[in-house]
Amino acid sequence: MSQAETIRVPTPDRILDAAEVLFAERGFAGTPVRDIAARVGLNPASLYNHFPSKQAIYEAVLERGVRPLIDILEVAAHGELDPDWGDRILETVMSQLERTPHLPRLIQHEAVSGGEHLARLARRWLLPPYAQALAAVKRGPGPGLAGWDDEELPLLVIAWLNMIFGYFAMAPLTAELLDRDPLSRENLERQTGFLRKLALRLAGGD
Amino acid sequence: MSQAETIRVPTPDRILDAAEVLFAERGFAGTPVRDIAARVGLNPASLYNHFPSKQAIYEAVLERGVRPLIDILEVAAHGELDPDWGDRILETVMSQLERTPHLPRLIQHEAVSGGEHLARLARRWLLPPYAQALAAVKRGPGPGLAGWDDEELPLLVIAWLNMIFGYFAMAPLTAELLDRDPLSRENLERQTGFLRKLALRLAGGD
Amino acid sequence: MSQAETIRVPTPDRILDAAEVLFAERGFAGTPVRDIAARVGLNPASLYNHFPSKQAIYEAVLERGVRPLIDILEVAAHGELDPDWGDRILETVMSQLERTPHLPRLIQHEAVSGGEHLARLARRWLLPPYAQALAAVKRGPGPGLAGWDDEELPLLVIAWLNMIFGYFAMAPLTAELLDRDPLSRENLERQTGFLRKLALRLAGGD
Amino acid sequence: MSQAETIRVPTPDRILDAAEVLFAERGFAGTPVRDIAARVGLNPASLYNHFPSKQAIYEAVLERGVRPLIDILEVAAHGELDPDWGDRILETVMSQLERTPHLPRLIQHEAVSGGEHLARLARRWLLPPYAQALAAVKRGPGPGLAGWDDEELPLLVIAWLNMIFGYFAMAPLTAELLDRDPLSRENLERQTGFLRKLALRLAGGD
DNA sequence: GATGAATGAGGATTCATTCAT
DNA sequence: AATGAATGAATCCTCATTCAT
Numbered sequence: 121m122s123q124a125e126t127i128r129v130p131t132p133d134r135i136l137d138a139a140e141v142l143f144a145e146r147g148f149a150g151t152p153v154r155d156i157a158a159r160v161g162l163n164p165a166s167l168y169n170h171f172p173s174k175q176a177i178y179e180a181v182l183e184r185g186v187r188p189l190i191d192i193l194e195v196a197a198h199g200e201l202d203p204d205w206g207d208r209i210l211e212t213v214m215s216q217l218e219r220t221p222h223l224p225r226l227i228q229h230e231a232v233s234g235g236e237h238l239a240r241l242a243r244r245w246l247l248p249p250y251a252q253a254l255a256a257v258k259r260g261p262g263p264g265l266a267g268w269d270d271e272e273l274p275l276l277v278i279a280w281l282n283m284i285f286g287y288f289a290m291a292p293l294t295a296e297l298l299d300r301d302p303l304s305r306e307n308l309e310r311q312t313g314f315l316r317k318l319a320l321r322l323a324g325g326d
Numbered sequence: 327m328s329q330a331e332t333i334r335v336p337t338p339d340r341i342l343d344a345a346e347v348l349f350a351e352r353g354f355a356g357t358p359v360r361d362i363a364a365r366v367g368l369n370p371a372s373l374y375n376h377f378p379s380k381q382a383i384y385e386a387v388l389e390r391g392v393r394p395l396i397d398i399l400e401v402a403a404h405g406e407l408d409p410d411w412g413d414r415i416l417e418t419v420m421s422q423l424e425r426t427p428h429l430p431r432l433i434q435h436e437a438v439s440g441g442e443h444l445a446r447l448a449r450r451w452l453l454p455p456y457a458q459a460l461a462a463v464k465r466g467p468g469p470g471l472a473g474w475d476d477e478e479l480p481l482l483v484i485a486w487l488n489m490i491f492g493y494f495a496m497a498p499l500t501a502e503l504l505d506r507d508p509l510s511r512e513n514l515e516r517q518t519g520f521l522r523k524l525a526l527r528l529a530g531g532d
Numbered sequence: 533m534s535q536a537e538t539i540r541v542p543t544p545d546r547i548l549d550a551a552e553v554l555f556a557e558r559g560f561a562g563t564p565v566r567d568i569a570a571r572v573g574l575n576p577a578s579l580y581n582h583f584p585s586k587q588a589i590y591e592a593v594l595e596r597g598v599r600p601l602i603d604i605l606e607v608a609a610h611g612e613l614d615p616d617w618g619d620r621i622l623e624t625v626m627s628q629l630e631r632t633p634h635l636p637r638l639i640q641h642e643a644v645s646g647g648e649h650l651a652r653l654a655r656r657w658l659l660p661p662y663a664q665a666l667a668a669v670k671r672g673p674g675p676g677l678a679g680w681d682d683e684e685l686p687l688l689v690i691a692w693l694n695m696i697f698g699y700f701a702m703a704p705l706t707a708e709l710l711d712r713d714p715l716s717r718e719n720l721e722r723q724t725g726f727l728r729k730l731a732l733r734l735a736g737g738d
Numbered sequence: 739m740s741q742a743e744t745i746r747v748p749t750p751d752r753i754l755d756a757a758e759v760l761f762a763e764r765g766f767a768g769t770p771v772r773d774i775a776a777r778v779g780l781n782p783a784s785l786y787n788h789f790p791s792k793q794a795i796y797e798a799v800l801e802r803g804v805r806p807l808i809d810i811l812e813v814a815a816h817g818e819l820d821p822d823w824g825d826r827i828l829e830t831v832m833s834q835l836e837r838t839p840h841l842p843r844l845i846q847h848e849a850v851s852g853g854e855h856l857a858r859l860a861r862r863w864l865l866p867p868y869a870q871a872l873a874a875v876k877r878g879p880g881p882g883l884a885g886w887d888d889e890e891l892p893l894l895v896i897a898w899l900n901m902i903f904g905y906f907a908m909a910p911l912t913a914e915l916l917d918r919d920p921l922s923r924e925n926l927e928r929q930t931g932f933l934r935k936l937a938l939r940l941a942g943g944d
Numbered sequence: 945g946a947t948g949a950a951t952g953a954g955g956a957t958t959c960a961t962t963c964a965t
Numbered sequence: 966a967a968t969g970a971a972t973g974a975a976t977c978c979t980c981a982t983t984c985a986t
Contacts, residue, residue, distance in 0.1 A: 131970080146439060149356030153956060163972045165958080170970085174956065225438045231499035232431045232438070233352060242502035250503050274504055275520045282492030283485045290488065293437035296448040297456050298480055314481045321527050337945080359981060369947050371983080376945090380981065543949080558851060561768030565977060575951045577979080582949085586977065637850045643911035644843045644850070645764060655914070662915050679939075686916055687932045694904030695897045702900065705849035708860040709868050710892055726893045733885075733939050749966080771960060781968050783962080788966090792960065 132170045132180075134160050140181045144222030147229045148178055182230070185223040188216050193252050205256070206319055210284075214312045217288050221303050224288035253277050265323055276322065283318070287311055338376045338386075340366050346387045350428035353435045354384055388436070391429035394422050396454065403458040411462075412525055416490075420518045423494055427509050430494035459483050471529055482528065489524070493517055544582045544592075546572050552593045556634035559641045560590055594642070597635040600628050605664050618731055622696075626724045629700050633715050636700035665689050678735070688734065695730070699723055750788045750798075752778050758799045762840035765847045766796055800848070803841040806834050811870050823874070824937055828902075832930045835906055839921050842906035871895050884941070894940065901936070905929055 129137075138159035142151040153174050157164040171177045196209045217224060254277050258270070268276060287294070287302065294302045301307065335343075344365035348357040359380050363370040377383045402415045423430060460483050464476070474482060493500070493508065500508045507513065541549075550571035554563040565586050569576040583589045608621045629636060666689050670682070680688060699706070699714065706714045713719065747755075756777035760769040771792050775782040789795045814827045835842060872895050876888070886894060905912070905920065912920045919925065 144438075147353050147355060147435070149353060150439070152954080154954090162970095164956085165973080166971050168957070228434060228438045228495075229353070231496050232350075232434045233356075233498070239502065242499060246499070247503060271516075272520055272523075275517060276524075278493070278496070278500060278503070279489045279520075279524065282488045282496065286488030286492050287484070289434075290437050290484070292439070293448060293452070294484060296445065297453065297484070310477075311481060314478055314485075317478075318482075318485065318528070322524070358979075360979090370981080371948080372946050374982070556850075559765045559767060559847070561765060562851070564975080566975090574949095576977085577952080578950050580978070640846060640850045640907075641765070643908050644762075644846045645768075645910070659915065683928075684932055684935075687929060688936075690905070690908070690912060690915070691901045691932075691936065694900045694908065698900030698904050699896070701846075702849050702896070704851070705860060705864070706896055708857065709865065709896070722889075723893060726890055726897075729890075730894075730897065730940070734936070770958075772958090782960080783969080784967050786961070 131160070131162075135162075135167060135170055135177060136181050136184055139177050140185065140220070140222050140226070143178060143181060143229070144225040147233075148174075182226060185220050185226065188220075189213065189223075190248065192216060194248075196252075196256070206323070207316055210315055210319065211312060213284065214308065214315075217284075218303070218305075218308055221288055221291070224285040225291075227285065228289040250277065250281075253280075280319075280322075283315065337366070337368075341368075341373060341376055341383060342387050342390055345383050346391065346426070346428050346432065349384060349387055349435070350431040353439075354380075388432065391426050391432065394426075395419065395429075398422060399454075399458050403462060412529070413522055416521055416525065417518060419490065420514065420521075423490075424509070424511075424514050427494055427497065430491040431497075433491060434495040456483065456487075459486075486525075486528075489521065543572070543574075547574075547579060547582055547589060548593050548596055551589050552597065552632070552634050552638065555590060555593060555641070556637040559645075560586075594638065597632050597638065600632075601625065601635075602660065604628060605660075608664075618735070619728055622727055622731065623724060625696065626720065626727075629696075630715070630717075630720055633700055633703070636697040637703075639697060640701040662689065662693075665692075692731075692734075695727065749778070749780075753780075753785060753788055753795065754799050754802055757795050758803065758838070758840050758844070761796060761799060761847070762843040765851075766792075800844065803838050803844065806838075807831065807841075808866065810834060811866075814870075814874070824941075825934055828933055828937065829930060831902065832926065832933075835902075836921070836923070836926050839906055839909070842903040843909075845903065846907040868895065868899075871898075898937075898940075901933065 135156065139151070139156045142155055142159065145151075153167060154164045156177070157167055160167075167177070171180065192209070192212050196205070196212070254273060258273060265273070265276075291302045302311070341362065345357070345362045348361055348365065351357075359373060360370045362383070363373055366373075373383070377386065398415070398418045402411070402418070460479060464479060471479070471482075497508045508517070547568065551563070551568045554567055554571065557563075565579060566576045568589065569579050572579075579589070583592065604621070604624050608617070608624070666685060670685060703714045714723070753774065757769070757774045760773055760777065763769075771785060772782045774795070775785055778785075785795070789798065810827070810830050814823070814830070872891060876891060909920045920929070
């Protein structure tokens with residue numbers, strides 16, 4: 121346990137850690153390389169010993185952050201479609217996002233920008249899980265999806281994504297509105313419970 | 327009719343038009359004044375005849391875009407709470423956002439950044455309508471809000487905002503995912519219908 | 533006449549003047565933009581109001597310097613082939629180079645580097661006059677070219693160019709060797725006379 | 739014979755080999771240490787195990803390249819002044835330059851720059867052979883130097899150097915103009931023959 | 945109102961060099 | 966003898982802004 125303190129996090133990871141926070145807060149253009157370096161306690165030039173460019177850092181941050189989510193969805197997509205299927209995904213995703221609470225903001229930044237980044241981002245990372253989610257929803261897990269047309273399903277998935285990611289991405293704003301920290305463990309659990317309830321209603325099975 | 331062509335849009339408005347698009351696409355930091363000027367067909371220096379700073383342009387864009395939304399909510403808050411209350415707001419908001427489709431992305435940029443901008447933004451523009459929306463929901467419009475606790479209502483409002491605004495803000499991404507333009511009149515109407523249906527379910531009145 | 537003093541040299545020209553000297557002295561890579569700006573009495577950023585890049589400045593310097601030489605050769609190529617033809621070219625070229633004594637060093641820098649610059653340089657500026665010079669020599673001006681094979685003529689032209697340009701380009705070195713300024717009017721005249729005499733010998737018509 | 743392949747060129751020499759090419763191509767300022775290292779297949783830091791600085795590498799390259807030329811001239815200066823004296827020097831120099839074809843470009847770079855390097859270069863390496871060449875010419879080797887004034891002799895020597903070195907230094911340019919490799923054995927022999935013929939004419943003895 | 949020119953501050957990145965390993 | 970990581974000083978260039986015209 122005292123060992124944990126002496127574990128040396130490799131420099132590239134420390135760079136990505138710093139960059140993740142800053143990119144999430146201020147976006148790509150709003151984040152000077154210098155600030156990333158300062159946060160790592162490094163000279164800006166040193167970053168270039170580990171990454172060839174700011175752009176590369178950005179992409180590495182995205183890759184590193186999105187990967188676990190994709191894995192979750194992939195596993196879920198191949199898992200059993202028992203009645204708790206939806207709950208399990210929701211809970212896994214929420215607890216993963218709790219670990220990387222900056223990621224949704226980063227993705228939001230990206231999505232909102234709609235630049236070239238996005239194209240690659242969407243094709244490489246978002247399209248597959250989106251397709252999986254859609255497929256899963258169509259196959260109808262446990263509670264069923266009574267009352268939704270097939271052509272409404274994509275909108276449902278998107279609305280769902282907006283609710284989950286939006287909650288994290290909008291955290292700074294929500295904090296202002298609610299006057300409390302939306303990312304605290306307590307509030308995250310409340311939000312998870314809320315979303316589960318909401319899902320139930322949307323599934324419309326009751 | 328040929329008059330329409332010769333209508334001279336005042337320069338400040340043309341500046342705000344250009345800035346709105348660019349700020350929405352690339353965020354504040356990612357948008358050089360030069361690009362705004364170029365889009366208006368103006369020398370960068372000329373912008374300073376109309377606005378004192380880039381920052382001022384940004385705030386004017388926000389103000390101009392958010393104002394109508396606030397007005398809508400204010401009117402709605404004082405209007406009659408007939409059974410169609412929710413539908414009317416939804417439709418008015420959606421059609422207003424159709425006219426300024428970049429605005430949600432701008433707000434997203436802001437919300438996601440959580441910088442100083444946001445504080446003012448929230449206090450001046452978002453808190454009031456949020457409070458109104460919350461109050462309205464609590465008073466229980468037409469269909470009622472069966473089954474939600476009082477402390478869940480804020481989360482419900484936020485989720486609702488995320489769904490509405492997210493649809494617009496994520497348009498560039500959604501376009502990739504759905505392979506069609508989410509902001510076309512047809513798709514906007516579909517989304518409005520979808521949200522109405524969704525609201526019904528959330529209200530839980532069935 | 534006192535008017536001449538008050539003539540304002542346009543800033544772009546002043547930039548090119550400064551750049552010409554520095555590029556000739558230290559080459560492209562060895563010349564910081566900052567130094568060019570300082571020589572003009574300008575902030576480095578200001579250069580970019582007149583030229584889009586350091587590279588563009590470099591090319592403008594070359595273009596501006598080489599143009600008159602090309603014009604000379606073009607005129608000469610179409611002029612009469614009287615016995616003094618060679619002398620006239622030599623004298624015109626020498627007096628032109630006297631006015632832009634840095635140019636040969638610049639060209640030397642370029643030629644010696646053999647990079648992409650050179651390819652364009654050669655094709656656009658040097659090939660035509662070279663071809664003209666070669667053609668002129670072949671048609672045999674006044675004194676004739678007794679004793680040289682056709683296939684030796686290109687080498688003769690090149691050797692000739694090396695002698696003319698080399699004298700200017702090597703001036704810093706020659707100054708060391710001769711212990712006097714090779715670019716002084718007096719020495720330039722001596723060199724011109726020398727080259728004329730040398731040309732006579734090479735032409736072989738003794 | 740298979741031994742030739744396994745001969746281990748000492749690292750310092752491999753460094754100088756790489757540096758010679760790059761310095762000749764791009765000059766001192768235009769050549770990053772990193773590129774030299776890469777060409778040797780070494781880490782940039784490793785160069786500093788063999789040379790104390792980039793500058794030192796540069797000077798070592800010059801020293802190594804110029805030394806044989808100096809030796810040639812020294813031998814020649816003390817050799818017999820038989821009628822073939824000039825031819826012998828010419829041929830020895832040409833064949834030496836054939837072995838280090840980058841050297842003239844390097845010297846050109848230096849000469850053209852006229853910086854501090856040059857001063858030392860000239861005093862240490864160029865002045866002595868220049869003086870020798872001048873003396874030799876004055877003493878009048880074989881064919882004699884009919885028709886040149888004493889004060890023209892330095893110019894003659896310089897012109898001569900320009901022709902010899904220029905041919906190598908300008909090779910990249912000449913290749914463009916002549917559309918063939920000026921440094922191929924065949925063309926070098928042609929050039930040697932051409933220069934011999936030219937020397938004869940300049941000596942003016944016929 | 946519009947603009948060309950100017951500029952201080954800052955932007956990402958490169959460079960030569962050092963040093964612990 | 967080699968290297969990965971670090972760094973201060975530059976390097977080219979962009980940016981928001983000012984000001985005289």
